[in-house]
Structure formats: structure tokens, C-alpha cells
Amino acid sequence: GIPVIYDIVRNLPAELNCPVFIAQHLPDAFMEFFARQLSAQTDRTVCVPKSGAEIRERTIYISPGSAHLTCGQSGRRRKIEHLDHYAGSRYSPSVDALFESVARVYGAGALAVVLSGMGNDGAAGAVHLSAAGANIIVQDAESSVVWGMPGAVAKAGLADAILPPALMTRLLARAVK
Incomplete structure (x- = not known):
């Protein structure tokens, strides 16, 4: 998962100005290190945000x-929130919690990417995204170390595309043209 995140972030089109949210299953002690490592791959701002921070364009937010x-x-102001508990998931940080909130705030303007990972985190949140009209792409089984998370979304019929990471970056480049 992490090398693929680095690759996708490194290849984000310069014209893509939207915020990026990442929920990676790592212990809290590693998140700042992960943010610093990811920051070395891009000219975008990368941070582990505090609750209440205003969401800004060209910023990558790490859970x-x-x-x-x-x-x-709140009105036109979009902000970061932290939940200590999310009943819908046993994973922390939860992709489901993130996706559900992105569906509420960004609706059809959202694009979700689900990469290799164990379990089914993201599948319940993808239901909210799909209902809101957002697009969801998942990593294909062949390039995944573990096809649990992307597979759960795909098997639920919620994936708009099932792609290897290299094609995901091409799709993102086409989306902004």
C-alpha cells in the first residue's frame, strides 16, 4: 500500500488542485514519519491535521x-474533524468513516481510490460515496499484495474502475483535462 501511495502522490497532475485525504492503517507513532516521507514525493503540503483545521486545496491530509x-x-467552510469512535468499523483509522464524511461534504465531486489492504474497510463507506454520485476506483487483484479492501468494494459492485496503480495515475491526469 505505502509504495503505491508514494507513486500515486508523486504522479498527481499539477492541475489537480483538490485536497487529498489518506486513511492508512498504521499506528499513530508512524503517522508523522509517513507524512514527512510522503512530503518528499510532492510539492503539495502534507500533514497529519488537527481537528478543526480548515481544508485547503493542494493539501494532502493523513489520518x-x-x-x-x-x-x-459549516456553511461554506470545510474542515477536518477527528472521531475517537466510529461504530461502523473495527479499523482505526477507518476508511469507512472517511468515505462517509467525504460523501456528505463533497458528494458527486469526490473520487475515491481503494488500494491493497486486508479486510473490508472502505466497502461500507463506498456505499455512501456511490449513493452521492462519487466515482470509486480500486486496485486490481493482480497488482495488490492483498485484495481484501479493493476486492470488497469491487465485489459489492461499487467500483467504477478496477485498475493497476499506473493506470490510476493516468486516469487522474485525464480527469483534470
Whole structure:
């Protein structure tokens, strides 16, 4: 998962100005290190944000390992929120919690990417994204170390595309043209 995240972030099109949210299953002690390593791959701002931080364009937000990263909105202001508990998932940080909040805040304007990982985290959140009209792409089984998370989304019929990481970056480049 992490090398693929580095590769995708390194190849994000310069014209793609939206915020990027990442929920990676890592212990809290590693999140700042992960953010620093990811920052070396891009000219975008990369951070493990505090709850209440305003969401900005061209910023990559890494979920803390001790809470669930979610998005909130008050009027036109979009902000980061942390949940200490999310009943819908046994994973922390939870992709489901993130996806559900992104569906509420960004709706059809969201694009979700589910990469290799164990379990089914992301599948329940993908239901919310799909209902909101968002697009969801998942990593293919052949390039995944473990096809649990992307496989759960694909098997639920929620994936708009099933691709290897190299084609995901091409798709992102085409999306901004």
C-alpha cells in the first residue's frame, strides 16, 4: 500500500488542485514519519491535521492513527474533524468513516481510490460515496499484495474502475483535462 501511495502522490497532475485525504492503517507513532516521507514525493503540503483545521486545496491530509479522519462543513467552510469512535468499523483509522464524511461534504465531486489492504474497510463507506454520485476506483487483484479492501468494494459492485496503480495515475491526469 505505502509504495503505491508514494507513486500515486508523486504522479498527481499539477492541475489537480483538490485536497487529498489518506486513511492508512498504521499506528499513530508512524503517522508523522509517513507524512514527512510522503512530503518528499510532492510539492503539495502534507500533514497529519488537527481537528478543526480548515481544508485547503493542494493539501494532502493523513489520518492520525489515534482517531478517524473525517470532513465536516459549516456553511461554506470545510474542515477536518477527528472521531475517537466510529461504530461502523473495527479499523482505526477507518476508511469507512472517511468515505462517509467525504460523501456528505463533497458528494458527486469526490473520487475515491481503494488500494491493497486486508479486510473490508472502505466497502461500507463506498456505499455512501456511490449513493452521492462519487466515482470509486480500486486496485486490481493482480497488482495488490492483498485484495481484501479493493476486492470488497469491487465485489459489492461499487467500483467504477478496477485498475493497476499506473493506470490510476493516468486516469487522474485525464480527469483534470
